Amino acid sequence: EAQVTQNPRYLITVTGKKLTVTCSQNMNHEYMSWYRQDPGLGLRQIYYSMNVEVTDKGDVPEGYKVSRKEKRNFPLILESPSPNQTSLYFCASSSLVAGGTDTQYFGPGTRLTVL
Amino acid sequence: SQKIEQNSEALNIQEGKTATLTCNYTNYSPAYLQWYRQDPGRGPVFLLLIRENEKEKRKERLKVTFDTTLKQSLFHITASQPADSATYLCAPLSGNTPLVFGKGTRLSVIA
Numbered sequence: 128e129a130q131v132t133q134n135p136r137y138l139i140t141v142t143g144k145k146l147t148v149t150c151s152q153n154m155n156h157e158y159m160s161w162y163r164q165d166p167g168l169g170l171r172q173i174y175y176s177m178n179v180e181v182t183d184k185g186d187v188p189e190g191y192k193v194s195r196k197e198k199r200n201f202p203l204i205l206e207s208p209s210p211n212q213t214s215l216y217f218c219a220s221s222s223l224v225a226g227g228t229d230t231q232y233f234g235p236g237t238r239l240t241v242l
Numbered sequence: 243s244q245k246i247e248q249n250s251e252a253l254n255i256q257e258g259k260t261a262t263l264t265c266n267y268t269n270y271s272p273a274y275l276q277w278y279r280q281d282p283g284r285g286p287v288f289l290l291l292i293r294e295n296e297k298e299k300r301k302e303r304l305k306v307t308f309d310t311t312l313k314q315s316l317f318h319i320t321a322s323q324p325a326d327s328a329t330y331l332c333a334p335l336s337g338n339t340p341l342v343f344g345k346g347t348r349l350s351v352i353a
Contacts, residue, residue, distance in 0.1 A: 131285075160341075169345030170286070170331070186342075217285050221341075230276065231333075231341060233285025 129154045133218050133234035140208055141242050148203045148237050150218030156232075157223045159201040160185065161193065163214040170217070176201055177223065208241040215239075244270045246344040248332060254350045255322055263317040263347045265332030272334035275308055275315050280329045280346065289330075290317075322351045 131152045140146055152159065160175035162185075172185030176195040190212055192204040201220075205212060218234040249264035265275070274293040278286035292299040292308045292315065299306045305318040315334070319326050329346040 162343075167345075170343040172342065215283070219285070230288040230291065231278075231286070233287070236283065236285055238283075 129232065131218055131220055131232050131234040133216075133237050135237060136235060137238050139240045139242065142209055143207050146205050146208060146239075148205075148216060148218075148239070150201045150203065150234060151199050152201075152218075152220040152232070153199065154220060154222070154232065155198065156220035157198070158229075159195065159218065159220045160231075161191070161201070161203050162217045162219065163187065163212075164217065165214050173203070173216075208239075210241050213239060213241050244268070244342060246332065246334060246342060248330075248344040248347045250347055251345070252348045252350065254352060257323060257351055257353045259322055261319040261322050261326070261349055261351070263330050263332075263349065265315040265317065265334070265344055267313050267334045270334070270336045271310070272336045274335055275306075276333045276335065276341070277304075277306055277315075277317050278331040278333065278343070280331060282329075286331055286343075319349075322349075324351045324353050327351050 134149045157178045161173040162170045164170050171187045173191050174193040176182045182193050216237045219231040221231045222229045245268045247266045255261050276291045277289045280286040290306045292306045303320045307316045327350050329348045331346040332344045333341050
């Protein structure tokens with residue numbers, strides 16, 4: 128089954144404790160991205176990657192890191208989480224077509240709370 | 243900067259009526275536009291894509307229009323049902339730029 132998986136689904140942590148949210152897709156997609164979603168602000172892109180070893184900042188990259196060592200995986204790293212990073216996070220992937228990205232497939236989401 | 247506006251945060255309609263949601267964009271010319279559905283706590287799910295050279299696209303009870311002159315897309319759900327209640331997001335796309343979403347319109351279909 129074609130899917131994007133994220134782990135963990137729920138995480139409660141404390142300020143400053145490094146964490147990683149994993150994302151994996153089994154559709155051989157070139158494009159992967161991370162979004163955060165907050166009430167009233169909609170989906171905001173954190174980072175995206177057009178292919179292996181190629182990553183770029185989205186609209187809200189501060190406080191986050193990513194890596195793309197393999198095509199299928201795109202982990203999101205919070206080196207020193209702060210309470211303002213409490214949010215619902217989504218990973219997404221798509222193939223690249225002429226003119227841009229194709230349909231986005233989203234993961235189930237990770238609800239992060241930073242105390 | 244690029245801006246996407248969806249007409250209202252929330253829209254309530256009676257079951258059986260047609261729901262019409264609006265997506266306006268400024269400061270860019272998308273080659274195509276996607277619409278997604280999102281249920282609470284879940285990731286968005288793709289519904290329809292319309293290209294700039296297409297005026298209208300249909301899928302079952304869904305219809306999307308794309309007016310590049312007005313810089314607007316309309317999303318219609320005919321014969322709406324309570325199961326259609328969700329948030330609907332538009333995402334205009336221009337070239338090899340990251341996909342940017344509107345904030346969405348929360349639709350409630352009342353039985």
